[in-house]
Amino acid sequence: MFSANLEILPAAVLNGVMFGAIYALVALGLTLIYGVLHIINFAHGAILMLVLYAVYFLFTLLGIDPYLALVIVVPISFVLGYGLYKYCIGKLAHGKDTNILLITLGLAIIFENAALFFFSADQQVIDVPYAYDSLDLGFVFLAVPKVISFFASLVICLLLWIMIAKTDMGKAIRAVAKERQGARLVGIDVDHIYAVTYGIGIACLGAAGCLLMPSFYVDPYTGNIFVIVAFTIVVLGGMGSIVGALIGGFIIGITESVGGLMFGESLGQIGISLIFILILLFRPTGLFGWKQ
Amino acid sequence: MLEVKGLSKSFGGLAAVSDVSLSVSQGKIVALIGPNGAGKTTTFAMVAGFIKPDAGSVTFEGKAITGMKPHKICDAGIVRTFQVTQPFASLTTLENIMVGAYHQTANRAEAEEIARAVAEQVGMTPMLEQAAEGLTVAGRKRLELARTLATGPRLLLLDEVMAGLNPTEIDDIVRVIKGIRDSGVTILLIEHVMKAVMNLSDYAYVLNDGILIAEGAPAEIATNANVIEAYLGHGAAERMSVEVAADA
Amino acid sequence: MSKFSTTSRATLAGTLFTASLPFLIADRFVIDVLTLILFSAFLGQSWNILGGYAGQFSFGGVVFFGTGAYVSAILLNTFGIDPWIGIFAAIAAGVVTAAFIGFVSFRYGLRGSYFALITLAFAEVFRVIANSVEFTGGGVGIFIAHEPSLARLQFDDPAGFYYIAFVMALISILIAMWLERSRFGARLIAIRENEDAAEALGVNAFKCKMYAIMITGGMGGAAGTFYVQKYLYLDPPIAYGVAFSVEMLLVTIVGGLGTVFGPLIGSFVLHGVNEVARHFISEPGLSMIVYGVILVAIIGFLPNGLIGLFKKRRKKQGGDGDA
Numbered sequence: 001m002f003s004a005n006l007e008i009l010p011a012a013v014l015n016g017v018m019f020g021a022i023y024a025l026v027a028l029g030l031t032l033i034y035g036v037l038h039i040i041n042f043a044h045g046a047i048l049m050l051v052l053y054a055v056y057f058l059f060t061l062l063g064i065d066p067y068l069a070l071v072i073v074v075p076i077s078f079v080l081g082y083g084l085y086k087y088c089i090g091k092l093a094h095g096k097d098t099n100i101l102l103i104t105l106g107l108a109i110i111f112e113n114a115a116l117f118f119f120s121a122d123q124q125v126i127d128v129p130y131a132y133d134s135l136d137l138g139f140v141f142l143a144v145p146k147v148i149s150f151f152a153s154l155v156i157c158l159l160l161w162i163m164i165a166k167t168d169m170g171k172a173i174r175a176v177a178k179e180r181q182g183a184r185l186v187g188i189d190v191d192h193i194y195a196v197t198y199g200i201g202i203a204c205l206g207a208a209g210c211l212l213m214p215s216f217y218v219d220p221y222t223g224n225i226f227v228i229v230a231f232t233i234v235v236l237g238g239m240g241s242i243v244g245a246l247i248g249g250f251i252i253g254i255t256e257s258v259g260g261l262m263f264g265e266s267l268g269q270i271g272i273s274l275i276f277i278l279i280l281l282f283r284p285t286g287l288f289g290w291k292q
Numbered sequence: 293m294l295e296v297k298g299l300s301k302s303f304g305g306l307a308a309v310s311d312v313s314l315s316v317s318q319g320k321i322v323a324l325i326g327p328n329g330a331g332k333t334t335t336f337a338m339v340a341g342f343i344k345p346d347a348g349s350v351t352f353e354g355k356a357i358t359g360m361k362p363h364k365i366c367d368a369g370i371v372r373t374f375q376v377t378q379p380f381a382s383l384t385t386l387e388n389i390m391v392g393a394y395h396q397t398a399n400r401a402e403a404e405e406i407a408r409a410v411a412e413q414v415g416m417t418p419m420l421e422q423a424a425e426g427l428t429v430a431g432r433k434r435l436e437l438a439r440t441l442a443t444g445p446r447l448l449l450l451d452e453v454m455a456g457l458n459p460t461e462i463d464d465i466v467r468v469i470k471g472i473r474d475s476g477v478t479i480l481l482i483e484h485v486m487k488a489v490m491n492l493s494d495y496a497y498v499l500n501d502g503i504l505i506a507e508g509a510p511a512e513i514a515t516n517a518n519v520i521e522a523y524l525g526h527g528a529a530e531r532m533s534v535e536v537a538a539d540a
Numbered sequence: 541m542s543k544f545s546t547t548s549r550a551t552l553a554g555t556l557f558t559a560s561l562p563f564l565i566a567d568r569f570v571i572d573v574l575t576l577i578l579f580s581a582f583l584g585q586s587w588n589i590l591g592g593y594a595g596q597f598s599f600g601g602v603v604f605f606g607t608g609a610y611v612s613a614i615l616l617n618t619f620g621i622d623p624w625i626g627i628f629a630a631i632a633a634g635v636v637t638a639a640f641i642g643f644v645s646f647r648y649g650l651r652g653s654y655f656a657l658i659t660l661a662f663a664e665v666f667r668v669i670a671n672s673v674e675f676t677g678g679g680v681g682i683f684i685a686h687e688p689s690l691a692r693l694q695f696d697d698p699a700g701f702y703y704i705a706f707v708m709a710l711i712s713i714l715i716a717m718w719l720e721r722s723r724f725g726a727r728l729i730a731i732r733e734n735e736d737a738a739e740a741l742g743v744n745a746f747k748c749k750m751y752a753i754m755i756t757g758g759m760g761g762a763a764g765t766f767y768v769q770k771y772l773y774l775d776p777p778i779a780y781g782v783a784f785s786v787e788m789l790l791v792t793i794v795g796g797l798g799t800v801f802g803p804l805i806g807s808f809v810l811h812g813v814n815e816v817a818r819h820f821i822s823e824p825g826l827s828m829i830v831y832g833v834i835l836v837a838i839i840g841f842l843p844n845g846l847i848g849l850f851k852k853r854r855k856k857q858g859g860d861g862d863a
Contacts, residue, residue, distance in 0.1 A: 040653040040656075040657070088836075091840070092836065092839060092840030092841075093839070093840075094840075094843070096843075097652060097653065098595075098597060098652070099839050099843065101597065101653055101656060102793065102835060102839050103835075103836050103839050103840070105786070105835070106832045106833070106835035106836035106839065107832065107836065108832075109786065109828055109829075109831060109832030109835065110829050110832030110833060110836070111832075112828075113825035113826070113828035113829045113832065114825070114829055115825075116824055116825035116828075117823055117824070117825035117826055117829060121824075220825075224782065227660075228660065228661060228664055231657055231660075231661075232661075235657075264672075267668065267672055269664075269668050270664075270665055270668045270669070273661045273662075273664045273665045273668070274661075274665065276657075276658070276661045277644075277658055277661050277662065277665070280648075280650060280654055280657065280658045280661075281644065281645075281648045281650075281658075282648075284650075284654060
């Protein structure tokens with residue numbers, strides 16, 4: 001099992017870190033949605049998959065570079081996310097927890113199979129011109145797309161953090177997250193904030209999708225891969241914690257990379273599920289989460 | 293019957309309950325009163341097994357029950373109601389009460405009989421077939437009472453069973469509670485409605501900010517200056533004595 | 541409830557009618573679909589025990605199904621043990637797996653969405669292990685030789701499988717009926733409605749949930765054996781993948797959570813829809829899209845499932861106490 005060549009280890013770690021930043025972005029949306037709306041968005045993975053397809057088509061049909069596509073995809077994702085919550089999820093859930101779980105599950109089923117129906121099960125990749133360029137750091141080569149994605153993720157996380165911490169909207173969101181009734185009483189339109197937060201969560205997916213596509217692939221089931229990973233990060237980092245999502249993302253990214261190196265692809269995947277189980281059992285509030 | 297010694301609980305550095313001791317003798321009705329946030333419900337929760345005390349002990353009929361799980365405490369003979377009523381929403385009133393009755397028997401027919409008898413005792417017979425979520429506030433409070441009674445307890449912990457009731461409903465419930473005591477069940481209750489507390493209880497403990505500030509017969513408590521200040525603030529003691537005189 | 545109330549009479553009639561279908565319907569394809577409906581109803585009912593009655597939503601039902609399937613398949617292929625015995629091993633395996641997952645999850649007080657998530661993780665762990673281990677055939681899976689005979693629990697005539705599925709579905713309905721009239725069932729429902737209040741009334745929630753998940757486990761295991769005998773092939777995605785996970789809860793929720801006939805009705809409707817959809821458009825994915833839409837629609841407009849349409853009328857009349 002320990003077939004690791006120690007020379008490859010630094011590369012594995014760095015790869016893990018870079019992937020981790022993207023994971024963090026995915027988890028960010030999820031943790032925000034949970035932290036504010038207190039719902040677990042089972043549709044998260046499926047929506048990411050749709051974004052990946054969108055990026056794919058923007059590139060193959062319109063020739064738009066995925067990083068440039070950020071400008072289009074992120075705002076549209078926000079709007080769609082807002083609409084999805086306002087006109088679908090929020091309306092149909094009647095406020096019950098289990099209902100939201102099922103509705104988002106239903107949406108995931110619809111999205112996944114719609115993708116299957118319209119796009120077929122074939123894996124799709126895009127070939128950006130710089131796909132095979134790499135950065136030579138001396139002891140390791142880093143793929144350029146991954147490096148770009150890494151820094152872009154960090155910037156986006158930072159922007160999001162600033163938005164939540166410093167702007168009025170951010171304040172309103174935090175108020176609703178902490179104390180819904182109280183927020184209502186001071187005049188905050190809670191339903192609107194919910195929809196906005198959901199929209200931001202989906203916008204995070206929009207960004208993640210753009211950053212991910214150059215280094216990855218998409219098929220109708222890609223979402224599933226990210227579901228457990230995203231949930232694990234959210235639980236590890238603490239539900240509702242932005243910093244937690246970022247750090248959790250790095251931890252998971254590295255774990256997956258190094259784990260895959262040492263134990264092989266499939267067993268490495270178990271590592272994440274096991275971490276998930278252990279955290280749920282022993283520290284469900286995660287590293288930075290708010291105490292229930 | 294019930295001996296609570298030195299019970300304490302802190303939440304995140306805030307002491308909710310500090311060194312509270314009280315005792316309840318068999319067949320009596322004892323009240324636990326105090327302003328909001330005094331720690332009364334936390335004390336209840338510790339006695340009934342929902343919260344683990346940081347310190348202190350709870351003994352019931354000679355047996356230590358500190359920190360036992362709620363259902364085990366129910367086995368021992370203590371049941372509690374919840375301040376915010378917790379009906380089994382989609383079940384009927386009868387089915388709700390039967391859940392309690394099932395504590396005494398595994399047989400459905402018997403459980404139903406017990407449930408109907410308890411419903412009668414509490415005055416809920418007309419509502420038996422109604423869905424619990426459709427009950428009024430008064431109805432829900434009665435349901436809490438009925439459900440716990442159906443388990444056949446020896447000590448009943450009632451948490452603000454009169455909150456939200458109008459004067460007529462309060463009189464009704466007071467009568468019901470007296471009836472329950474007469475049937476052999478000991479009662480420890482948290483209550484804000486002073487009239488009821490005076491009427492019902494044989495003894496009272498007053499909690500403020502997690503600390504026991506007074507205890508004694510209700511009449512004594514009512515005129516205890518510390519108690520009045522705790523509730524109504526500085527200078528209220530004088531105002532109160534005027535009102536009590538007018539009420540008598 | 542008098543022994544011959546309307547519901548009982550209707551149920552008896554329905555049972556006899558369903559039992560006689562293979563003689564009334566000559567088209568073996570239809571019988572096959574009906575078999576699938578009954579099988580799905582059985583699987584759904586297994587989920588219903590834990591998810592519907594006890595209110596603990598999980599994606600873990602598939603773990604019991606998959607484990608049971610592997611157990612009986614391996615017993616057959618490697619040790620030559622007939623599936624008639626293998627099914628009991630599968631049931632036992634399901635119960636043990638359920639006890640393990642249940643103990644771990646409930647012991648640590650996981651409820652609601654957290655519980656659902658951890659069962660998802662367990663399913664994933666099992667899938668990866670099954671994919672990586674020798675004796676499960678790894679990613680290639682397990683093939684069962686086609687040897688139709690009663691001893692091997694394989695039938696050329698779909699009616700054979702039909703009757704097995706019929707008996708299983710019947711047993712599952714009887715289990716649910718028992719649940720609705722027993723103290724255990726009342727306690728599960730109380731836990732579903734409000735676990736804390738139930739505990740306060742003397743219900744040992746941990747013990748009850750353990751029993752519930754073990755029943756789910758046993759039923760799931762049995763379903764696994766049936767599947768493997770009928771379709772003669774098993775691999776990790778089938779055994780532990782999302783498909784059956786979702787199917788189990790879908791049929792129950794669409795039909796009616798926590799009801800005796802919910803899974804059956806849901807199964808009938810969903811598979812009926814599936815057949816109709818496939819008739820018109822054969823591309824994969826369409827029926828699942830419809831499933832998803834139905835799920836969302838049911839939650840939004842009929843949260844008590846299709847059965848909710850009937851129940852509403854009864855509650856208004858005061859009901860006569862029947863299931």
